[in-house]
Structures are given as structure tokens and as C-alpha cells.
Amino acid sequence: MDLETVKKYLEKGVGADGDDKNASTINGMPSRFFENFIMQGLHVDQIEKGRVLCSMKVPPRLLNAGNFLHGGATASLVDLVGSAVIYSYGASTSGVSVEISITYLDAAYVGINACCQVVRISASLRSQF
Numbered sequence: 565m566d567l568e569t570v571k572k573y574l575e576k577g578v579g580a581d582g583d584d585k586n587a588s589t590i591n592g593m594p595s596r597f598f599e600n601f602i603m604q605g606l607h608v609d610q611i612e613k614g615r616v617l618c619s620m621k622v623p624p625r626l627l628n629a630g631n632f633l634h635g636g637a638t639a640s641l642v643d644l645v646g647s648a649v650i651y652s653y654g655a656s657t658s659g660v661s662v663e664i665s666i667t668y669l670d671a672a673y674v675g676i677n678a679c680c681q682v683v684r685i686s687a688s689l690r691s692q693f
Contacts, residue, residue: 570652571608574618574645601625602640614653614682618645621675632671639666641678649680 610617620641628634647658 567611567613567652570616570648571611573651574603574606574608574616574648599644602637603644606641606645609677611652614649616645616649616652616678616680618678618680619675620678622672630671632673633676635666635668638668638672638676639664641676642666642680645678645680649682650685653682653685655685 605623606618606620608616609619622633626634626637642664643661646661646664650658
């Protein structure tokens, strides 16, 4: 995929002012609802081959009972933006996540920044029993 296509994939519904223009479509449960629900409002600040820098104002729908970004939403964003960065590298498919490790240093109340970078892309995965 070209970089502009990857950027459009990540920035579903974000207007120039950063507002969530298509938030009402989430309730209509379009195809790939989960991705839209998590990524609605994500803004790509910088994109280049193998590297994506994003930001997002934390929307109320992703807050947990403590009123900060839900850990599951954080993990989903890491997984989805990680897939997009693989596309930005030039891969035709993103494959699947094999292992994700997230360390939560503090709660996110207002906004987040995420930087994903390709470290290695492998053509195969071998199982060991």
C-alpha cells in the first residue's frame, strides 16, 4: 500500500480540526465495526516507510470506569496501528500479531501519542511442539 492509503486507513472520520466527524456511524455497526470503534478519531501526524506516528484525543466511548483510556482499547490500538505500519513498509498483507507486550506506565486521560516502527518482517512463522 502507498503511504496515503495507509494514512486514510488510520484516520477514519477525522476532520481537519481533529473532530470526530463520523462518530455517529459507529452506532450503525458498519463492516469491521471493531476497528472503526477503536480507531475513530485517530490522526496520523507523520508517516514514512516503516514508521507511523499517531495521536488521538481520548473519546468517551473508550474510557473505562476510572474515566481513563481502557487498557483493552490501548492494546487494540497498538495492534491495529502496528498492522498499518507493516503496510507502510510496502507489504501487501499485514499478517497477524504473534506477541504483544504492553507496559502501562500511567493512565491516559486526555490524549495519546503512538509511534510504531517496523523492526523486522518475516515471511513465515514456525511452530514448535
